[in-house]
Amino acid sequence: MSTIQRNEAIVRRVYEQSLNQRNFELLNELVSDEYPGFQGVKGPKGFEKPIEGLVKAFPDIQWEIEDLFGEGDEVAIRWKWHGTHSGPFNGYAQTGKTVTNDGMAIFVLKNGKIVKGVLQTDRLGFWQQIDVLPPDISKLANKDKISLIDKFFVPAASKAEFYERMHINRSFLNNLPGLIKQDAYEYTDHDGNLICVTAAEWESKEAIDKAREAVQAEYKREGFDMPGMLKRLNITIDRGIYMCVN
Numbered sequence: 210m211s212t213i214q215r216n217e218a219i220v221r222r223v224y225e226q227s228l229n230q231r232n233f234e235l236l237n238e239l240v241s242d243e244y245p246g247f248q249g250v251k252g253p254k255g256f257e258k259p260i261e262g263l264v265k266a267f268p269d270i271q272w273e274i275e276d277l278f279g280e281g282d283e284v285a286i287r288w289k290w291h292g293t294h295s296g297p298f299n300g301y302a303q304t305g306k307t308v309t310n311d312g313m314a315i316f317v318l319k320n321g322k323i324v325k326g327v328l329q330t331d332r333l334g335f336w337q338q339i340d341v342l343p344p345d346i347s348k349l350a351n352k353d354k355i356s357l358i359d360k361f362f363v364p365a366a367s368k369a370e371f372y373e374r375m376h377i378n379r380s381f382l383n384n385l386p387g388l389i390k391q392d393a394y395e396y397t398d399h400d401g402n403l404i405c406v407t408a409a410e411w412e413s414k415e416a417i418d419k420a421r422e423a424v425q426a427e428y429k430r431e432g433f434d435m436p437g438m439l440k441r442l443n444i445t446i447d448r449g450i451y452m453c454v455n
Contacts, residue, residue, distance in 0.1 A: 212282075213279040213280065213281075214279070215321065216279045216282070216283075216284050216318045217277055217278065217279045217284055219239050219284075219318060219321065219322070219323065220277060220279075220284045220286055220316055220318075220323070221274065221277060222235065222239060223235075223236070223239050223240075223323070224272045224274055224286070224288065225272075225274070227239065228260060228272050229271050229272055231264065233253075233257050233260075236253035236256055236257055237253050238322075239253075239322060239323060240252060240253040240256045240322055240323045241319065241320075241322040241323060241324045243324055244256055244322075244323055244324055244325060244326075245325060245397055246258060246259075247259045248372060248395070249368050249369075249372060249395075249397070249403065256323070262298060262299070263292070263298075265296050265298075266292075266294060266295070266296040266297060266298035266303065267292030267293060267294060267295065267296075267298075267308065268292075268293070268295055268296065269292055269293050269295075270290055270291070270292030271290060271291055271292065272288045272289075272290045273288060273289050273290065273291070274286060274287075274288050275287045275288060275289055282317055282318055282319060283315055283316065283317050283318075284315070284316050284318065285313070285314070285315050285316075286313065286314050286315075286316070287311075287312070287313040288311070288312055288313070289309060289310070289311050289312075290309070290310055290312070291307065291308070291309050292307070292308055293305065293306070293307050293308070294306050294307075294308055294338075294339050298339065300383070301339060301341055304339050304340055306338060306339060306340075308335065308338045308339060309338075310330060310331055310334060310335050310338075311330065311331045311334070312328065312329065312330035312331065313328070313329050313330075314326050314327060314328040314329070315327050354389065354410060354411065354412060354413070354452075355410070355411050355413065355414050355416075355417055355450060355451070355452055356408050356409065356410045356411070356450070356451045356452075357408070357409045357411070357417055357448070357449075357450055357451075358406065358407070358408045358409075358448070358449055358450075358451055359406070359407045359408075359446055359447070359448045360404070360405070360406045360446070360447040360448075361403070361404070361405045361406075361407075361444055361445070361446050362402065362403075362404055362444065362445045362446075363402060363403040363404075363405060363442070363444050364402055364403075364442065364443050364444070365400065365401035365402050365403070367442035367443065367444055368403050370438075370442060371403070371405075371442065371444060374438065375393070375405070375407070378424070379391055379393070379407075381423075381424065381427055382409060382420065382424075385419075385420050385423055386416065386419075387411050387412045387413065387415075387416025387417070387419065387420065388409065388410070388411060388412075388416070388420070389410040389411060389412060390409075390410050391407070391408070391409050391410075392407070392408045393405065393406070393407045393408075394406045394407075394408075414450075417450070
């Protein structure tokens with residue numbers, strides 16, 4: 210068996226034996242400890258973490274491999290998964306609907322294990338199927354919508370405390386009126402530093418102004434000094450308010 214064939218077999222085992230059979234211990238054999246996973250969690254656990262939420266919300270979920278081929282040290286895979294929305298997902302209640310979703314990934318392997326990967330899924334179709342978004346998303350148009358976008362540079366040694374604070378802040382914002390949605394994006398550079406972008410979309414400038422007041426009041430209640438924390442942890446931030454361009 211060639212190296213390419215072995216790599217293809219490894220990726221196939223991830224989906225057919227580990228994910229479909231819920232044998233997540235098998236990931237220890239198939240995923241490298243250096244794999245850069247979800248929210249800074251590395252290795253097999255980092256690979257498994259985003260899957261956990263899907264399995265809880267879709268207990269019968271199964272991945273069907275539609276294409277799989279390797280070249281060099283990379284393996285490309287395209288799949289379709291099916292599952293019943295039987296539990297809450299990201300705060301949205303179960304619908305009982307059968308959901309089908311497409312995805313694809315390119316994995317890089319070294320010494321018989323996956324060391325990194327780039328994944329793409331049909332997120333729009335997913336949210337539409339569980340009734341979070343309407344079939345015609347043009348109905349969501351609102352010229353008054355406004356987004357507060359922050360870009361953070363977080364030194365490797367500061368990531369744990371940064372994640373903890375980010376979770377607290379995002380949880381607090383979820384309870385404020387006028388919030389449409391929150392998103393967070395991240396990657397880790399070659400030195401282990403985190404670059405994280407958070408985006409909070411609001412119904413109007415009035416809503417974002419009230420939210421800012423509420424956050425400052427909460428900081429005061431907690432006795433929390435946000436500028437002080439950023440300075441102490443050597444975290445830099447680029448903040449801006451943006452309007453949607455149609």
